[in-house]
Amino acid sequence: MDRRQFFASGLAGIGAAALAGNAGAMKFYPMPSDKKWAVLYATWCGSTRDAAAWISEGMGGIADVFDVRENPDLSAFTHIVIGGGIRMAAVSGELQDYLRKHRDVLKPRIAGLFAVCGNMGRPVGPEQKETLIDAHLAKLSGAALVPSHVFLGRVTKSLMDPETAKMMAAFDDYDNLKRPECMAFGAEVLAGIKK
Numbered sequence: 001m002d003r004r005q006f007f008a009s010g011l012a013g014i015g016a017a018a019l020a021g022n023a024g025a026m027k028f029y030p031m032p033s034d035k036k037w038a039v040l041y042a043t044w045c046g047s048t049r050d051a052a053a054w055i056s057e058g059m060g061g062i063a064d065v066f067d068v069r070e071n072p073d074l075s076a077f078t079h080i081v082i083g084g085g086i087r088m089a090a091v092s093g094e095l096q097d098y099l100r101k102h103r104d105v106l107k108p109r110i111a112g113l114f115a116v117c118g119n120m121g122r123p124v125g126p127e128q129k130e131t132l133i134d135a136h137l138a139k140l141s142g143a144a145l146v147p148s149h150v151f152l153g154r155v156t157k158s159l160m161d162p163e164t165a166k167m168m169a170a171f172d173d174y175d176n177l178k179r180p181e182c183m184a185f186g187a188e189v190l191a192g193i194k195k
């Protein structure tokens with residue numbers, strides 16, 4: 001196969017994968033899996049995307065990871081973990097709309113909830129779990145009592161739209177998201193289902 005053929009067949013392969021459905025999920029399976037786990041996230045600047053991927057890694061990489069903006073059909077998944085970045089004490093409008101619209105599909109499948117916030121750089125405690133998970137994400141999604149976690153995230157002003165970046169001008173960038181913490185939560189959620 002020459003170089004041109006190689007690239008042409010590669011592109012055809014990518015096209016076929018895109019048509020196969022769930023095309024937007026981050027596909028990465030270091031371990032064999034029946035692929036029945038999904039992590040759904042909503043992000044503005046990417047820290048919640050990274051948390052979602054690391055939560056899947058904590059499960060041995062078995063979960064498909066979806067951005068809510070892909071509007072995925074999650075009805076084929078058995079267990080779903082849902083999380084959102086926080087602005088003005090709430091997850092994005094896209095995630096709120098998605099949770100309301102797909103509540104019947106999601107509700108019986110939700111295995112874990114998480115939020116990623118700034119909390120002014122202070123450690124998170126029961127108050128953040130109460131306001132961001134119990135009174136917000138759990139209510140929106142209709143989830144039963146499932147494992148949940150609030151992570152500290154990041155501020156990266158270069159990734160914000162100009163208006164938001166201006167609003168945040170007085171604050172320095174920070175990165176408080178911890179991969180081991182995300183992986184530990186993934187392992188906790190998985191263990192809860194295996195029991």
Ligand SMILES: Cc1cc2nc3c(=O)[nH]c(=O)nc-3n(C[C@H](O)[C@H](O)[C@H](O)COP(=O)(O)O)c2cc1C
Pocket residue numbers: 042043044045046047048049084085086087088089090116117118119120152153154155164167168
């Ligand atoms: C405009 C704006 C509003 C925010 N509002 C809150 C808030 O109400 N509470 C909070 O704890 N963190 C708040 N944060 C911090 C974010 O939750 C934090 O940066 C998080 O990592 C963002 O997630 P993302 O990178 O997935 O978009 C805010 C950040 C921005 C830029």
